[in-house]
Amino acid sequence: MALQAWxxxxxxxxxLYICSFLMNLGFYALIPYLTLHLTGHFLxxxxxxxxxxxxRQFSQQGLTFVGGVVADRFGCKETLVIGVGVRAxxxxxxxxxxxxxxxxxAAIVSGLxxxxxxxxxxxxxxxxTPEEHRKLLFSFKNIVSNLGMxxxxxxxxxxxxLDFFYLSLVSGGIYIVIGCVIAWSLPxxxxxxxxxxxxxDIRTIFKDKPFVTYTLILVGYYYLFMQLFLTLPQLAxxxxxxxxxxxxxxxxxxxxxxxxxxxxxxxIQRFENRFMLIGLGTLVMGLGLFAFVFAFNVWLLLAGxxxxxxxxxxxxxxxxxxxxxxxxxxxxxxxxxxxxxSLAIGGALSTIVGGWFYDLGTHLGRPGLPWxxxxxxxxxxSWRLFKLKDSHNRFQKDSSDLAQP
Numbered sequence: 066m067a068l069q070a071w072x073x074x075x076x077x078x079x080x081l082y083i084c085s086f087l088m089n090l091g092f093y094a095l096i097p098y099l100t101l102h103l104t105g106h107f108l109x110x111x112x113x114x115x116x117x118x119x120x121r122q123f124s125q126q127g128l129t130f131v132g133g134v135v136a137d138r139f140g141c142k143e144t145l146v147i148g149v150g151v152r153a154x155x156x157x158x159x160x161x162x163x164x165x166x167x168x169x170x171a172a173i174v175s176g177l178x179x180x181x182x183x184x185x186x187x188x189x190x191x192x193x194t195p196e197e198h199r200k201l202l203f204s205f206k207n208i209v210s211n212l213g214m215x216x217x218x219x220x221x222x223x224x225x226x227l228d229f230f231y232l233s234l235v236s237g238g239i240y241i242v243i244g245c246v247i248a249w250s251l252p253x254x255x256x257x258x259x260x261x262x263x264x265x266d267i268r269t270i271f272k273d274k275p276f277v278t279y280t281l282i283l284v285g286y287y288y289l290f291m292q293l294f295l296t297l298p299q300l301a302x303x304x305x306x307x308x309x310x311x312x313x314x315x316x317x318x319x320x321x322x323x324x325x326x327x328x329x330x331x332x333i334q335r336f337e338n339r340f341m342l343i344g345l346g347t348l349v350m351g352l353g354l355f356a357f358v359f360a361f362n363v364w365l366l367l368a369g370x371x372x373x374x375x376x377x378x379x380x381x382x383x384x385x386x387x388x389x390x391x392x393x394x395x396x397x398x399x400x401x402x403x404x405x406x407s408l409a410i411g412g413a414l415s416t417i418v419g420g421w422f423y424d425l426g427t428h429l430g431r432p433g434l435p436w437x438x439x440x441x442x443x444x445x446x447s448w449r450l451f452k453l454k455d456s457h458n459r460f461q462k463d464s465s466d467l468a469q470p
Contacts, residue, residue: 070205077193080250082209089213091239094221097298102229115420119413124176126409133184133402141185148182149244157237160230188398203382204330215319218312276391280407285446287411289350295416296423317367321374329378344450346380351443358433
């Protein structure tokens, strides 16, 4: 199926696949090792490190709606190039940071770059994907992203063993390469200028109650997913006694997705209720994280990681693909941008609150505390997703004029 996906993909989608691979390579090579760099070399507490990651996350996802509005009005390609350039500056800056305020400034700049390129990338992919191949191409996108994550474990572990300085330079340089690929390969997407003001577009989204509800529920999903960047690297280093433990966990997650994603997609494609499937995936992710309560050795750590990966295989391709079913064609990037608030809030809570729970559990002699919280979050989010079907079905009947991208 991977070869089939590559054959049917237009050249513009292939270019976006390459960018997706490189984005994940550059991001995952740096951010997890930034956590270990700060807690190890600079002796930051996990809570303060979590605040930094939360600030970076919110400076990105908190402004993705603005990035989406910019992309809808001035073009996805142009916004993508500018966004990855800003991200490159932020990642390169980490190489020269020594003070707390400098790390926070670099984190904010890197986040602002993501606020520009993330909604424009998602909108470009949605607009350029042929309707008859959507499921196949979105599933393959998840595989390509995880191939980038697998590769990042090699790049990150090798360069961090030399010096974090070189890791920052390479990660920033990768985003410069992404900008060149986009500028050279991506077609210039036409922009349908709206006669309405930005505020009118905002009111349109807020009136879309099913979409707003869906965005709020995904806060729980991203609380779970963002454990990958703070508590999970810390647990991996604790269990294995080495920074290489992070590479083991990321490799287990990514290789599971690469090997099993299409099989999982085939198994679930018979079910029409995508919200229930997203809820199921969220629940499985929570169970995988809860399994870390019993991660007393590297094999149990990897087992929990694979269960977590299975959840992302179920939910990951679907939670992005459903956004265009809510959005009018000219507002796709804006809808993706607004949907980014779920990652902004969920990611900030995950790194800040999750880091606090991790420290608290260690202090109280209850190391399973953060993973119990993850299970409770998963139960709540999946329950709300199971209930979302009827309201969205009613919305679709009342809005039959909404066109697919």
